[in-house]
Amino acid sequence: MTPAARLAAAIAILEQVREGAPAERALTNWGRASRFAGSGDRAAVRDHVFDVLRCRGSFAALGGGESGRALVLGLARAQGLDIAALFTGEGHAPAPLSAQEAARLAQPLPDEGTLADLDWPDWLRPQLQADLGAAYAAVSARMRARAPVFLRVNLARGDRAAAQAALALEGIATRPDPLAETALEVTGGARRVQASAAYRDGLVELQDAASQAAIAQVPVAAGMRVLDYCAGGGGKALALAARAPKARIEAHDIDPGRMRDIPVRAARAGARISTVAPGRLGRDYDLVLVDAPCSGSGTWRRTPEAKWRLTPERLAELCTLQAQILRAAAARVAPGGRLLYMTCSLLDAENAAQVEAFVRETGWQVAEQRRFTPLDGGDGFFAAQLERRD
Numbered sequence: 336m337t338p339a340a341r342l343a344a345a346i347a348i349l350e351q352v353r354e355g356a357p358a359e360r361a362l363t364n365w366g367r368a369s370r371f372a373g374s375g376d377r378a379a380v381r382d383h384v385f386d387v388l389r390c391r392g393s394f395a396a397l398g399g400g401e402s403g404r405a406l407v408l409g410l411a412r413a414q415g416l417d418i419a420a421l422f423t424g425e426g427h428a429p430a431p432l433s434a435q436e437a438a439r440l441a442q443p444l445p446d447e448g449t450l451a452d453l454d455w456p457d458w459l460r461p462q463l464q465a466d467l468g469a470a471y472a473a474v475s476a477r478m479r480a481r482a483p484v485f486l487r488v489n490l491a492r493g494d495r496a497a498a499q500a501a502l503a504l505e506g507i508a509t510r511p512d513p514l515a516e517t518a519l520e521v522t523g524g525a526r527r528v529q530a531s532a533a534y535r536d537g538l539v540e541l542q543d544a545a546s547q548a549a550i551a552q553v554p555v556a557a558g559m560r561v562l563d564y565c566a567g568g569g570g571k572a573l574a575l576a577a578r579a580p581k582a583r584i585e586a587h588d589i590d591p592g593r594m595r596d597i598p599v600r601a602a603r604a605g606a607r608i609s610t611v612a613p614g615r616l617g618r619d620y621d622l623v624l625v626d627a628p629c630s631g632s633g634t635w636r637r638t639p640e641a642k643w644r645l646t647p648e649r650l651a652e653l654c655t656l657q658a659q660i661l662r663a664a665a666a667r668v669a670p671g672g673r674l675l676y677m678t679c680s681l682l683d684a685e686n687a688a689q690v691e692a693f694v695r696e697t698g699w700q701v702a703e704q705r706r707f708t709p710l711d712g713g714d715g716f717f718a719a720q721l722e723r724r725d
């Protein structure tokens with residue numbers, strides 16, 4: 336496919352998204368109907384679609400509307416592409432510019448700060464400005480770009496240098512990331528990771544660097560009873576198990592179906608994690624981890640549709656749920672034990688404010704608390720360690 340045909344494909348897919356189709360499904364439908372497209376074409380079209388969704392507000396302003404065509408014109412403008420050479424109408428290229436489009440595109444570009452502001456939902460912008468303070472402008476700019484791909488080296492299987500060497504043999508380039516001693520940033524060949532021997536053999540797992548950094552601070556040790564209360568696919572439980580292979584780790588989730596991959600992932604990593612059905616939880620755990628359901632605002636570079644789907648009502652519901660889960664999980668912590676509260680959110684309402692309310696109510700103490708933003712290199716993330724003192 337020519338570069339122009341890839342843009343035309345992105346326009347058609349974004350039209351489906353505008354009509355309500357999830358982007359992944361629209362991309363799959365297009366892929367099925369486009370057998371001629373090679374893997375490079377598919378990757379490029381996918382990148383166009385996700386670049387647009389990440390910057391939907393600013394690209395709409397640059398391109399003159401919310402249609403697939405206007406958004407892709409916004410993308411082309413933001414990326415400094417030669418629009419006249421691409422929008423020719425020849426072959427599979429998008430149609431040439433109308434006079435109205437040409438006039439709009441001739442207007443001066445707004446400054447970067449104005450554009451970055453537009454890429455937050457209007458209702459959420461004031462909250463983010465207040466919560467991020469001096470970091471707001473830089474975080475907003477960073478959130479418009481693709482997120483790096485990070486791997487966690489499973490220290491139970493090998494060290495970071497061994498993982499880099501094994502990955503390099505399969506054409507996957509990495510560099511150590513300063514956020515955590517287990518973290519590697521993939522700088523080339525990211526699409527090969529899941530087929531690589533290093534991944535299949537449990538030497539590396541996909542995990543954001545901020546999550547790794549947060550888990551690195553957790554005081555977990557052999558023999559401890561640990562509960563991952565919101566285990567989902569087990570990413571955090573696996574990272575804990577790699578740090579303390581002899582800890583007794585139990586994974587729990589209100590939706591047990593979400594834990595279905597944990598046995599396979601644990602076997603790959605050589606980790607021991609048992610899963611517990613809701614209602615079968617024990618008491619007096621030394622550590623209880625709550626990786627709470629949240630807005631996911633710290634990960635919106637990876638899941639940009641979620642940014643535009645979140646509503647004030649849904650955020651309020653999530654905050655209520657987080658407070659309930661914190662209290663239910665706290666009841667499982669042994670005297671002198673710790674509760675770890677984590678979210679992948681940038682919002683204080685889901686983070687520090689939850690912790691403050693909990694501490695005020697229970698008399699527990701905050702042993703450690705850290706917020707990560709994309710300026711630290713990984714996703715937005717929050718982790719607090721709460722100590723039961725009675």
Ligand SMILES: C[S@@+](CC[C@H](N)C(=O)[O-])C[C@H]1O[C@@H](n2cnc3c(N)ncnc32)[C@H](O)[C@@H]1O
Binds near residue numbers: 565566572629
């Ligand atoms: C952020 S995800 C967990 C991700 C996971 N820890 C990981 O690292 O891969 C939150 C999880 O909380 C679960 N959840 C939601 N409400 C819950 C509740 N009341 N009790 C326990 N788990 C709950 C969801 O099913 C979801 O799997």
